[in-house]
Amino acid sequence: MRRAENRQDRHRLSPARLRWVRDGLLLLGLCLAGLLVAVKERSPEAGGRLVGQPRIVDGDTLAFDATRLRLARMDAPERGQICLGDAGPEDCGRRAADALAALIGDRPIRCITEGQDRYGRVLAVCFDAGGRDLNAAMVRSGMAVAFGGYRDEERAAAAERIGLWAGDFERPADWRRRQGGLAEMPHDLPGVIGRFWRWLSGLIG
Numbered sequence: 001m002r003r004a005e006n007r008q009d010r011h012r013l014s015p016a017r018l019r020w021v022r023d024g025l026l027l028l029g030l031c032l033a034g035l036l037v038a039v040k041e042r043s044p045e046a047g048g049r050l051v052g053q054p055r056i057v058d059g060d061t062l063a064f065d066a067t068r069l070r071l072a073r074m075d076a077p078e079r080g081q082i083c084l085g086d087a088g089p090e091d092c093g094r095r096a097a098d099a100l101a102a103l104i105g106d107r108p109i110r111c112i113t114e115g116q117d118r119y120g121r122v123l124a125v126c127f128d129a130g131g132r133d134l135n136a137a138m139v140r141s142g143m144a145v146a147f148g149g150y151r152d153e154e155r156a157a158a159a160e161r162i163g164l165w166a167g168d169f170e171r172p173a174d175w176r177r178r179q180g181g182l183a184e185m186p187h188d189l190p191g192v193i194g195r196f197w198r199w200l201s202g203l204i205g
Helices: 002-011 015-042 092-104 134-140 151-160 172-178 191-204
Strands: 049-052 055-058 061-064 067-071 082-085 088-091 109-116 122-127
Touching: 055 092, 067 134, 082 092, 088 092, 092 134, 122 134, 134 151
Parallel strands: 067 122
Antiparallel strands: 049 109, 055 061, 061 067, 082 088, 109 122
């Protein structure tokens, strides 16, 4: 019996050792957080941050100088894609680009990147000066559709029949496929990993 108690005592951590383990874990956490900040600031392809006034390429693509960002988890009509609106056929790709330009205005925005898609394009979520998620705003306004995220925003826009939902349109991915364009899959980080990364990016970024 006494021998068993001695073995338990040997495996029990002393208060000093517990403090050493706690401090070591805290230091490791701080180092990992610092490393993540450094990576985010240095490399837009691997979770970086871009701030400034972008050029509007189309309804889901922005350009910061030579860096192009594909807005993540949403999909806007392509330029030249024709939709049927209240006034008849229209270039809904141009309309989507105009809607994104109106959301951004003339103030700098902040974009948090989420890696690359299968074609090497940088994926990002962008925010205006007030912290509004511009990707979500495009879907909520009805000028883009959900593409791996923002399903609640799409349902609300469709229910209110606003933007593209006021008329007839083909989903951009289907239109691209029919035109022989990129066979793009919905982009999102999977499940818990995606939610954790977006939470951590927002916390640090």
